Amino acid sequence: TRISSDMSDPSTPRKIEDAKNISIYNDVIDFTLFELETITKSFRADYVLGEGGFGTVYKGYIDENVRVGLKSLPVAVKVLNKDGHQGHREWLTEVRFLGQLRHPNLVKLIGYCCEDDHRLLVYEFMFRGSLENHLFRRTATPLSWATRMSIALGAAKGLACLHNAERPIIYRDFKTSNILLDSDYTAKLSDFGLAKAGPEGDQTHVSTRVMGTYGYAAPEYVMTGHLTARSDVYSFGVVLLELLTGRKSIDKSRPSREHSLVDWALLKLNDKRRLLQIIDPKLEGQYSVRAAHKACSLAYYCLSQNPKARPLMSDVVETLEPLQGSGGSDGAVQSVLGSGLPSYRVNRRLTTNSVHCRAIPNPKCSPAVPACRVR
Known part of the structure; x- marks a missing residue:
């Protein structure tokens, strides 16, 4: 469930005229409505990939038959509701950020359409769909420990890229349904409609209307x-x-004390004797106690009530990198008693393993929206 308040948000672009500058973005195609109708077979019902408050997403396929010179590629076409929750401003925000962001852990925006009151976005097609479906659909094959840690690292690198930009970008709607997986389970962030440019200069924060998803949004926000x-x-x-845990952030089907995943888990995360009780039973035997402790410790600090006590995303990336691969099975049988919650140091620097961003210079575009590269 999305949450919102009606505080004014003057920094968000409002005018349809703002869309005219989109054409300056590199490698983003301005599709006609007719072209997108063609590749989705007039938005046929059996081409639907998903639906939400924003509208409907369809599968399509672009090639030379659509427009000369186009590379053959499966795509996802998002059609925004004309009177839906995600209006022109969010559509434009998404085009403006993703139009110049390039990173392996951000979904690629291929094109857009802005005709009359029609607003559409065209992305690379992500073969395995959302992380939400893989974690919570009853028919889904359980993700392995190694795959889960790989997804966590990929998503962390995507966020770190945004935060380390010349002017930081705050994603604002990080959740499992917005993390998409390609054929080899590489995680990519999607849906940038709520993204905001971060504070500048002496500013400590951006004041904005509260938007996001219940169960994921930070309490102070x-x-x-x-x-x-x-x-x-x-x-x-x-x-x-x-x-x-394999549990949803909010699950009203569980006993009342377990409705909120954070409230339920934090009590156990802070108790060395109960720490491993939160791990998804489907993962039994796939991870070491040491790896589980490090991952649980990281979650614990990310969820600190005091925002300043939370790590930077570049630190999160650094913490997750040693947990990749086999899961460190060497420590699988060590006793949990006496091991305690691992200490977690919040670094204030960017390490050599961090994700770095640089802006693509564009004389027509001011201020530059950063593009990202991994060194």
């Missing part, structure tokens, strides 16, 4: 509307908990 990169870190902690 919900209470005050004060948005920082650490708000995203909290949301990452919630998703990491979902990966570790």
Whole structure:
């Protein structure tokens, strides 16, 4: 369930005229409505990939028959509801950010359409769909420990890319349904409609209307509307908990004390004797106690009530990298008693393994929206 308040948000573009500058973005195609109708067979019902408050997503296929010179490629076409929750401003925000962002862990925006009151976006097609479906659909094959840690790292790199930009970008809606997986389970962030440019200069936060999803939004953001990169870190902690436990952030079908995943898990995360009780039973035998402790410790610090106590996303990346691969099976039988919660140091620097961003220079575009590269 999305949450929102009606505080004014003057920094968000409002005018349809703002869309005219989109054509300056590199490698983003301005499709006609007719072309997108063609590739989705007039938005046929059996081409639907998913639906939400924003509208409907269809599968399509672009090639030379659509437009000369187009590379053959399966795509996802998002059609925004004309009177839906995600209006022109969010559509434009998504085009403006993704139009110049390029990173292996951000979904690629291939094109858009803005005709009359029609608003459409065209993305690369992600073969395995959302992380939400893989974690919570009853018919889904359980994800392995190694795959879950790989997804956590990929999603963390995507967020770190946004936060480390010349002017930080705050994603604002980090959740399992917005993490898409390609054929080899590489995680990519999608749906940038709520993204915001971060604070500048002496600013400590951006004041904005509260938008996001119940169960994932940071408590201080919900209470005050004060948005920082650490708000995203909290949301990452919630998703990491979902990966570790196999439970939803909010699940009213469970006993009342377990409705909120964060409330239920934090009590156990802070108790060395109960720490491993939160791990998804489907993962039994796939991970070491040491790896589980490190991942649980990371989630614990990401979920700190005090935003300043949360790690930077670059630190999160650094912490997750040693957990990749086999899961460190060497420590699988060590006793949990006496091991305690591992200490977690919040670094204030960017390490050599961090994700770095640089802006693509474009004389027509001011201010530059950063593009991202991994060194």
